[in-house]
Amino acid sequence: MAPDERRGTDMTRRGFIGRTSTAAALAGTLGAGAAVAAPAAGAPAKLRGGRRSTSGSPLPDVRTLKSSKRDLVDHEVVELAALLQAGKVSSVELTQAYLERIKALNGPFETYGDNGLYNAFVRIDEESALSEARAADRRLWSGRGGRPAPWLCGIPMGFKDSIGTKGFRQQNGTVAFAGNVALQDSTPVARLRAQGVVALGITICSAYSGSIAGTFAGNAWNLDHVPGGSSQGSGVAPVARLAAACLGEETGGSIIFPAACNGASAIKPSLGLGSTAGVMPLSPSYDVIGPICRSGRDAALIMNAILGPDPDGDPQTTFAPIPFPEIPMTPRSGPRPLRGTTIGIHKKDWVTTPTGTKRDVDPQSLYAASHQQALSRFIGELKALGAEVKEFDGADFLVFGEEENPYYNNPDVLQVIDGSSISPSAAVINPNRYDIRYIDAVAEFAAGKPAEQYSALLNQYGRRPGGATTGDRTFEAATAVLAGVSAGVRAEGERRRRRWAANYKRRFDAAGVDFMLVLTLGDKPALRADQSYAVRRNNQLANSLSFPMVSFPIGYADELPINADFKGPRFSEPLITQAMVDYQARYPDHHRARPADPVPRPAALRLGRREAAPAEDDPTLSNDPLVHEVVVA
Numbered sequence: 001m002a003p004d005e006r007r008g009t010d011m012t013r014r015g016f017i018g019r020t021s022t023a024a025a026l027a028g029t030l031g032a033g034a035a036v037a038a039p040a041a042g043a044p045a046k047l048r049g050g051r052r053s054t055s056g057s058p059l060p061d062v063r064t065l066k067s068s069k070r071d072l073v074d075h076e077v078v079e080l081a082a083l084l085q086a087g088k089v090s091s092v093e094l095t096q097a098y099l100e101r102i103k104a105l106n107g108p109f110e111t112y113g114d115n116g117l118y119n120a121f122v123r124i125d126e127e128s129a130l131s132e133a134r135a136a137d138r139r140l141w142s143g144r145g146g147r148p149a150p151w152l153c154g155i156p157m158g159f160k161d162s163i164g165t166k167g168f169r170q171q172n173g174t175v176a177f178a179g180n181v182a183l184q185d186s187t188p189v190a191r192l193r194a195q196g197v198v199a200l201g202i203t204i205c206s207a208y209s210g211s212i213a214g215t216f217a218g219n220a221w222n223l224d225h226v227p228g229g230s231s232q233g234s235g236v237a238p239v240a241r242l243a244a245a246c247l248g249e250e251t252g253g254s255i256i257f258p259a260a261c262n263g264a265s266a267i268k269p270s271l272g273l274g275s276t277a278g279v280m281p282l283s284p285s286y287d288v289i290g291p292i293c294r295s296g297r298d299a300a301l302i303m304n305a306i307l308g309p310d311p312d313g314d315p316q317t318t319f320a321p322i323p324f325p326e327i328p329m330t331p332r333s334g335p336r337p338l339r340g341t342t343i344g345i346h347k348k349d350w351v352t353t354p355t356g357t358k359r360d361v362d363p364q365s366l367y368a369a370s371h372q373q374a375l376s377r378f379i380g381e382l383k384a385l386g387a388e389v390k391e392f393d394g395a396d397f398l399v400f401g402e403e404e405n406p407y408y409n410n411p412d413v414l415q416v417i418d419g420s421s422i423s424p425s426a427a428v429i430n431p432n433r434y435d436i437r438y439i440d441a442v443a444e445f446a447a448g449k450p451a452e453q454y455s456a457l458l459n460q461y462g463r464r465p466g467g468a469t470t471g472d473r474t475f476e477a478a479t480a481v482l483a484g485v486s487a488g489v490r491a492e493g494e495r496r497r498r499r500w501a502a503n504y505k506r507r508f509d510a511a512g513v514d515f516m517l518v519l520t521l522g523d524k525p526a527l528r529a530d531q532s533y534a535v536r537r538n539n540q541l542a543n544s545l546s547f548p549m550v551s552f553p554i555g556y557a558d559e560l561p562i563n564a565d566f567k568g569p570r571f572s573e574p575l576i577t578q579a580m581v582d583y584q585a586r587y588p589d590h591h592r593a594r595p596a597d598p599v600p601r602p603a604a605l606r607l608g609r610r611e612a613a614p615a616e617d618d619p620t621l622s623n624d625p626l627v628h629e630v631v632v633a
Contacts, residue, residue, distance in 0.1 A: 162209050175456075215607060220263070239594070265580065265591055284429075344394070368557070428490070549567045
């Protein structure tokens, strides 16, 4: 049977989505059934521990910033916004300050490898950035006599190499995509630019956005250590003060890991909270775009600017409650702002280490001593702020079945296509990729390219016919596996994913837990030459569930950051972000710490390996769910 006949009306959807956006996710992946379990509509009721600001603006009083001895680039976005709105600084002045640091500390551009310095930006456009800054200044000036300019007007930001930014090359971490130029902004970038955000340039990411390790950039605190991936440049730049903030994109840890490695504050949103239209996709219905910043209130300000429906570009956004409750940008008052909030520590959230997943071993016992101490202190601080922190047994991702985990890394074979077994997650991911012309679009781009470039793309996206382990790869064989998933198998995969999310949420509810606390990185970031993570590699869980996470620093060990992460049910961003903002208001030293400027690494000390591809790294560090599940299950 031909693919058109086998997929029936899906071909119409594929044609529609393919025309509107190569980033659009299939609307029915989690569907209305998942929205039933989402607590968004009731989330504000949990924000009752203290009184929220009624000032109408999340920006601090500019008078409190006048005596600050910090350099201009050391301020948070909300502080810079207050200075810009009051006319105490111009966007041109601010943009020039970041450009000067980029010139001094970034190192050579267009280097997918160790360039001797931060290598956070792979390319910039100084002329365009200053032009946008001048336009922002005009808008700010006009707003002082009339309708105020948006809060983000004049703020310089960077965008990941996979997130479409008009006029820039988008290469997704590899020269294999050389010549790929964004003809229009992705939806999130367009929304930010509409508010007057200045695009400094493009931040570097792991090759094909495929690994959570990252070796191209240097860690913001120590160039010898990994910055996390795949949004590695976006994790480094705000902490290194090369940009006020950045956008990252995550499929399986690509926002949370670089935030944790660099001590940034970030929001990985729920699937469908904001549009992914215009991203170079890895796994539609897993991919999300979110902010990586220096503070939680900065991340909330930016997330509020980019969230919202985009039915033509990303149908998943039609499943978020509309209007979505504002993500809190200001702390609540009073000594116990977290009163009424119950935070859980999941005792079956098994940790994957270099020697395998440690089942039936207390996850927190595997953290490094420094991280155990920081976690213990952090729990005490949360309790002092009014939260109840309790241990609980949540869903066990290594127990496969309807009552535990019917989906994530589940070894069940639902169909066999041309020698390839279709797992429950493949039953969702493969047809979603087919709908957006995932392989076909790459094949069309590769046609006519130089042999080396064509070969690299074929090796990454092609497949050997018949599931063979040797022989030539073809794009056609890869497309056949994506197109061959039957409608029934696809529906079963989607049903299992909904059940998996419902099981996880039900365990939260049974324990009376609002959201869980975890250390995504339970030890200091690895050395760049090593790339192994001693603990905590369960980077795919939140994305398979479509749950949101926030990450923020709670301390330091050996002058490297220790981040904590909150993970809650789908569309619980208001709840988990409010808790992050409340904490940072009382304990600001962690997120306000800044690393010393690095000394250039001599060529002799730079990593010789360049253009590292995901296949060369530990596959348990892969962001691709279908690569990851083969080795973790």
